Amino acid sequence: MGRKFLGYAISLYRNYHKVRSKGGTNVEILTNKNINKPEFVGEPRNIRWSEEQEKVLDHVRRGHSVFITGGAGTGKTFLLEHIIKMLKESYGESRVFATAPTHIAAFRLGGQTLHSFSGMGFSNDNYHDDLKKVLHDEEAWRRWRMAAVLVIDEINMVDWYFFSRLQWIAKEIRQSDEAWGGIQVIVSGDFLLLPPIPKEVLGFRFYDFAFEVRWDENFDIQIELTKNFRQSEERFIKLLENIRRGKMDSEDLHLLEQKQTASASASAELDPSMVYLYPRVRDAVDMNWEIVDSLPEEKVEYGCRKRGKGHYHIKEKRGNPKYLWKKKPSRLGLSDDLLVLCKGARVMLVETLDVSNQLVNGATGIVTGFMKNDGRCHIDELNPDKLLPIVKFDSSGVEAVIQPITKCMMHQKKVKTLSSKRQLPLTLAWGRLIHKCQGMSFDRVHVGLTSRVCEYGMVYAAISRVTTLDGLHLSGFQPSKVKAHPEALDFYERFRQHQLERDTVVVADKTKQMNLLSVSTSDWEKAIVEYRQKVSK
Numbered sequence: 001m002g003r004k005f006l007g008y009a010i011s012l013y014r015n016y017h018k019v020r021s022k023g024g025t026n027v028e029i030l031t032n033k034n035i036n037k038p039e040f041v042g043e044p045r046n047i048r049w050s051e052e053q054e055k056v057l058d059h060v061r062r063g064h065s066v067f068i069t070g071g072a073g074t075g076k077t078f079l080l081e082h083i084i085k086m087l088k089e090s091y092g093e094s095r096v097f098a099t100a101p102t103h104i105a106a107f108r109l110g111g112q113t114l115h116s117f118s119g120m121g122f123s124n125d126n127y128h129d130d131l132k133k134v135l136h137d138e139e140a141w142r143r144w145r146m147a148a149v150l151v152i153d154e155i156n157m158v159d160w161y162f163f164s165r166l167q168w169i170a171k172e173i174r175q176s177d178e179a180w181g182g183i184q185v186i187v188s189g190d191f192l193l194l195p196p197i198p199k200e201v202l203g204f205r206f207y208d209f210a211f212e213v214r215w216d217e218n219f220d221i222q223i224e225l226t227k228n229f230r231q232s233e234e235r236f237i238k239l240l241e242n243i244r245r246g247k248m249d250s251e252d253l254h255l256l257e258q259k260q261t262a263s264a265s266a267s268a269e270l271d272p273s274m275v276y277l278y279p280r281v282r283d284a285v286d287m288n289w290e291i292v293d294s295l296p297e298e299k300v301e302y303g304c305r306k307r308g309k310g311h312y313h314i315k316e317k318r319g320n321p322k323y324l325w326k327k328k329p330s331r332l333g334l335s336d337d338l339l340v341l342c343k344g345a346r347v348m349l350v351e352t353l354d355v356s357n358q359l360v361n362g363a364t365g366i367v368t369g370f371m372k373n374d375g376r377c378h379i380d381e382l383n384p385d386k387l388l389p390i391v392k393f394d395s396s397g398v399e400a401v402i403q404p405i406t407k408c409m410m411h412q413k414k415v416k417t418l419s420s421k422r423q424l425p426l427t428l429a430w431g432r433l434i435h436k437c438q439g440m441s442f443d444r445v446h447v448g449l450t451s452r453v454c455e456y457g458m459v460y461a462a463i464s465r466v467t468t469l470d471g472l473h474l475s476g477f478q479p480s481k482v483k484a485h486p487e488a489l490d491f492y493e494r495f496r497q498h499q500l501e502r503d504t505v506v507v508a509d510k511t512k513q514m515n516l517l518s519v520s521t522s523d524w525e526k527a528i529v530e531y532r533q534k535v536s537k
């Protein structure tokens with residue numbers, strides 16, 4: 001029995017590594033000749049930087065660590081893209097690291113998630129366990145040693161505990177008492193957008209923002225961008241500014257109520273060209289089912305194959321979507337157990353398959369057709385007709401055949417919980433979570449706020465995605481759902497009070513002080529030995 005289990009564990013482990021290491025095994029690129037650079041990575045042409053953006057660029061050029069903040073659409077990320085390009089030209093590709101807490105935000109910067117950069121993973125370890133982890137991962141250690149610049153976008157979603165561990169690791173690995181061990185940090189975000197995932201202690205929910213402890217020590221300068229580039233209508237910009245601060249005047253309220261009435265009286269028909277944003281996964285899933293059902297195209301169903309303790313070959317029959325949803329979602333699943341696709345379906349990747357072709361977690365596209373599997377992968381258990389979907393991705397223009405992948409979870413201490421799930425790495429994407437849309441712009445959006453769930457900054461994050469008032473559709477809106485976190489409001493209050501002082505501070509040029517560290521394997525081995533000696537004392 002033990003042997004059988006061990007054999008199974010090894011085969012799952014190998015499979016896992018195959019899937020993780022060879023992105024190309026589960027996706028076949030059909031057309032990528034016309035890869036357009038994603039709209040947001042595009043080469044800046046005819047750009048006129050705002051005065052504040054110019055100021056940021058000036059400080060960055062002088063080697064200063066900068067915090068860039070400002071409302072949605074003020075060009076924070078756009079500016080970061082330019083900064084990253086500029087710094088890579090000065091320091092070289094391998095010394096500038098672009099990161100963000102989510103895959104899609106990191107992808108926009110052509111970087112990696114902050115967790116993956118750090119080498120600390122997702123555990124909530126203490127500082128010393130984190131350091132041990134980084135020291136045992138030569139690549140992660142090299143990144144920390146090599147870094148001349150670390151860029152972090154969407155800092156509002158990073159919690160204080162993680163942020164403080166990063167600061168500490170940087171100092172330890174680089175053996176320096178300077179902030180971030182001498183790395184130039186460029187951090188960006190708006191604390192009045194979505195907060196970090198709240199913690200719960202004794203039934204009490206609290207949010208720990210990255211700014212909470214010794215924030216000012218991280219930066220030479222902090223700058224707020226105020227010119228909105230995403231929206232141009234004055235009325236809309238004023239509404240967004242008010243919602244950002246969690247308040248609305250009678251005019252704002254009237255405008256939103258008008259929008260809501262207009263959306264309710266508009267044709268009840270679902271519009272596949274619209275993006276539907278919700279605070280809860282369940283609403284997004286229901287909307288996806290409704291839209292896919294309403295399309296006249298022939299449907300193709302994909303099940304999943306689960307292996308491991310308690311579930312062998314479970315196959316879901318398509319049923320009432322509400323019923324499906326009542327089932328506990330699998331802990332390790334990529335997405336729902338049943339996926340229904342058809343030509344024209346809007347889909348999103350839930351796994352990074354091929355970074356060079358921009359097929360990353362969160363990339364969206366349209367199903368353009370299906371292809372019979374010619375034996376290149378095992379699809380029979382998931383789809384008896386052996387059809388593989390062909391997806392044309394929005395941002396890259398790549399057309400690819402998507403093949404199923406297997407995700408495994410292995411608890412080394414409790415081998416009994418070993419399990420795996422094989423399915424297509426896709427979900428339908430008309431309905432989306434507001435959390436997953438931060439940083440995006442859309443022309444037509446329906447913001448559905450009918451559920452009771454409503455996080456701080458959520459209405460603001462959702463409404464600020466749309467470029468014009470005309471493109472905004474609304475349901476379930478209530479004024480009480482417009483909330484800004486009081487601590488974030490306090491932060492900006494203090495921020496503005498200190499702005500004048502900051503403007504007068506002259507910070508010395510730091511470019512010549514750049515301390516580039518050595519990164520040889522022998523240095524790494526020496527660091528581990530030194531750490532062991534330190535711990536054993």
Ligand SMILES: Nc1ncnc2c1ncn2[C@@H]1O[C@H](COP(=O)(O)OP(=O)(O)OP(=O)(O)O)[C@@H](O)[C@H]1O
Nearest residue numbers: 047048049050072073074075076077078229230439
């Ligand atoms: N100087 C500029 N000139 C022209 N367009 C700009 C400029 N700065 C930003 N933009 C445009 O403004 C839009 C919003 O920019 P961006 O997404 O960077 O804003 P953001 O502050 O990061 O928003 P969010 O907080 O919602 O992510 C983008 O379409 C971008 O191309």
